[in-house]
Amino acid sequence: MVGVNVNCNRYISVTTQIMAAALTSQAALLRRGSRVFFSVNCHVHSSGGVTSKEHYKIVVLGGGSGGITMGARMKRKIGAENVAIVEPSEMHYYQPIWTLVGAGAKIITSSGRPTASVIPPGVKWVKSRVMNIDPKNNTVFTDSGHKISYDYLIVALGLQLHYEKIKGLPEGFEHPKIGSNYSLQTVEKTWTALQNFKEGNAIFSFPNTPVKCAGAPQKIMYLSDAFLRKTGKRSKANIIYNTSLPVLFGVKKYADALWEIVKSRHIDVNLRHNLIEVRADRREAVFEDLDRPGESKVFEYEMLHVTPPMGPPAVLKGSSLEDHAGWLDVNKHTLQHNKYANVFGIGDCTNLPTSKTAAAVAAQSSVLQRTITKVMKKDKPDKEYDGYTSCPLVTSYNTVILAEFDYNGQPLETFPVDQSKESRIMYHMKADIMPHLYWHGLLKGLWGGPGPYRKLMHLGMK
Numbered sequence: 001m002v003g004v005n006v007n008c009n010r011y012i013s014v015t016t017q018i019m020a021a022a023l024t025s026q027a028a029l030l031r032r033g034s035r036v037f038f039s040v041n042c043h044v045h046s047s048g049g050v051t052s053k054e055h056y057k058i059v060v061l062g063g064g065s066g067g068i069t070m071g072a073r074m075k076r077k078i079g080a081e082n083v084a085i086v087e088p089s090e091m092h093y094y095q096p097i098w099t100l101v102g103a104g105a106k107i108i109t110s111s112g113r114p115t116a117s118v119i120p121p122g123v124k125w126v127k128s129r130v131m132n133i134d135p136k137n138n139t140v141f142t143d144s145g146h147k148i149s150y151d152y153l154i155v156a157l158g159l160q161l162h163y164e165k166i167k168g169l170p171e172g173f174e175h176p177k178i179g180s181n182y183s184l185q186t187v188e189k190t191w192t193a194l195q196n197f198k199e200g201n202a203i204f205s206f207p208n209t210p211v212k213c214a215g216a217p218q219k220i221m222y223l224s225d226a227f228l229r230k231t232g233k234r235s236k237a238n239i240i241y242n243t244s245l246p247v248l249f250g251v252k253k254y255a256d257a258l259w260e261i262v263k264s265r266h267i268d269v270n271l272r273h274n275l276i277e278v279r280a281d282r283r284e285a286v287f288e289d290l291d292r293p294g295e296s297k298v299f300e301y302e303m304l305h306v307t308p309p310m311g312p313p314a315v316l317k318g319s320s321l322e323d324h325a326g327w328l329d330v331n332k333h334t335l336q337h338n339k340y341a342n343v344f345g346i347g348d349c350t351n352l353p354t355s356k357t358a359a360a361v362a363a364q365s366s367v368l369q370r371t372i373t374k375v376m377k378k379d380k381p382d383k384e385y386d387g388y389t390s391c392p393l394v395t396s397y398n399t400v401i402l403a404e405f406d407y408n409g410q411p412l413e414t415f416p417v418d419q420s421k422e423s424r425i426m427y428h429m430k431a432d433i434m435p436h437l438y439w440h441g442l443l444k445g446l447w448g449g450p451g452p453y454r455k456l457m458h459l460g461m462k
Contacts, residue, residue, distance in 0.1 A: 054147070056124065056150055058082060058084075058153075059083075059085075059140060059154070060074070060084065060085045060086070060154045060156060061133070061154065062087060062155070062347075063092060063118075064158045064348075065438070066156035066158075066346035066347030066361045067085055067087065068085070068118050068443045069365045070154050070156060070365060070368065070445075071085045071123050071445075073369045075122065077369070080120065084123065084125075085120075085124070085125055085126065086128060086130055086148070087115060087127065088127060088129040088143075090114065090116075091113070092112065092114070093111050093112045094358075094438050095358075096358055096435075098181045099181055100431060101191065102191055102194075103227060103397070104191045104195070105223070105397060105431070113439070118439075120445075126148065128143055129144075131315065133153075133155075135153070136320070138342070152344070152372060152375075152376070154372075155344070155349060156349065157316070158347060159310050159311060159356070160313060161309075162309040163183075163308045166278060166309070167276060168280060176192070176196065177196070177301065177303055178278065178304045179305055181305065182306075182307060182308055183308075194224055194227055197237065197303050198233070200237070200238065201237075201238045201302055202224055202228070202237050202238070202304075203240045203299055203301045204218070204307075205275040205304075206243035206307050207244055207274060207309040212356040213355070213391065215393045216307070218248075218393065219395075220305050221239060221241055222395045222396060225265050226396040226397050239266075240299065241267060241268070241270070242270045242273035242287050243269070244272060246271055246272055247271070249393075249403070251410075251411065254403040254405075254420055257421070258393070272291045274287060274290055275287055276288045284301070285299045285304055312326035312327045321340070323351045327349065328351060329351055332351075334367070334371045334385070335352075335364060336375065341375065346364050352364075352387070354406075355389040358438060359390035359449065362449040366383075366448030367383050386406045387405075388404070388449060390402065394430060396422070397427075398424050400423060401420055401421070402423070403420075414457065415457060
């Protein structure tokens with residue numbers, strides 16, 4: 001089923017070209033000479049070793065999508081020498097593509113690039129792990145002995161995966177038939193388990209915690225269904241989706257479309273089922289029934305995809321930056337911390353009540369830049385984040401339902417078509433255009449989400 005007609009496809013194609021052209025023109029205006037702006041080898045970095053106290057006007061904690069994006073934006077605002085990014089990892093990964101890696105549609109090497117190549121040129125890279133944050137004294141401490149003070153702090157530390165909260169994991173991944181698209185170490189195990197599937201239950205889980213990219217557990221399920229059909233094994237497979245949630249998807253418009261898909265493809269959905277144990281040696285998964293405390297059910301599996309419980313960065317605990325659940329406590333409209341006026345947050349580590357996705361980071365980044373600009377001038381923030389986020393729900397190897405919505409769970413669609421329909425064009429955007437937009441737009445601080453283009457395509461009415 002394809003939900004976009006030929007005329008709309010041409011419209012979307014032209015729009016995509018407009019976006020690309022806009023990015024190109026922005027880059028041309030911002031660079032001081034293309035060799036310097038785009039060079040990978042012209043960074044000034046520091047790493048390792050015990051150093052004396054350092055001070056920067058802006059310190060960014062985390063080198064993921066939010067941290068690199070804000071580093072690039074702040075560099076252009078106040079100069080590279082005034083910005084530092086604290087990040088220990090040598091590699092930076094575009095994680096949304098791991099859905100396709102787990103299904104054999106992309107290779108893992110396509111998802112990663114050296115961190116050195118994405119740190120904004122000239123920005124100080126402190127290659128260390130954050131050990132302690134002291135917001136009262138505007139100071140950050142790292143595991144390599146750095147004591148860094150700041151005027152303004154941007155927290156972009158992401159979230160933590162907790163496989164260990166499921167009994168039998170992570171050691172269970174040493175056995176075959178089990179994988180997870182949520183970590184670099186386990187994503188290829190998903191593809192191996194799918195390739196080696198013979199007959200039986202293929203089970204996909206969703207934990208009883210907030211997660212990043214809440215649609216991803218379903219995406220690999222639909223792709224597995226498609227793969228098993230293509231290889232003639234679907235008749236021997238029982239595909240089961242066990243989710244802790246009381247709904248299939250949080251936005252009704254897209255949930256209704258997904259229910260039609262699971263029914264037509266004979267996929268079993270069990271709501272309010274939470275994975276608590278994996279007996280990998282016996283190929284058994286134990287799920288608790290959240291509506292009947294104390295009751296659990298054992299499922300045998302031929303393939304198991306695990307979405308792990310997730311939580312806030314441990315370093316926030318005890319820092320007075322966190323809310324009651326441990327997430328960074330920020331104003332949901334301005335992204336400024338609710339207690340410390342010179343602290344800001346972006347991305348998965350925050351308590352923003354929206355889905356944790358790279359698309360959300362893009363929209364947040366433009367608002368956050370404006371907020372920081374106003375705060376630096378002693379003015380009140382005047383731009384608000386509406387909770388925009390996006391989840392390209394991959395439903396096969398060539399179709400996607402592009403879910404876009406706001407804080408209220410209301411669709412906030414970019415294109416003038418019904419995006420709850422499966423679309424080949426949207427799959428092309430997910431698999432080919434969005435990675436390019438990520439590396440060359442978002443991480444360069446040039447892409448703040450599709451808001452302006454949405455108004456253009458809806459003739460200013462949205």
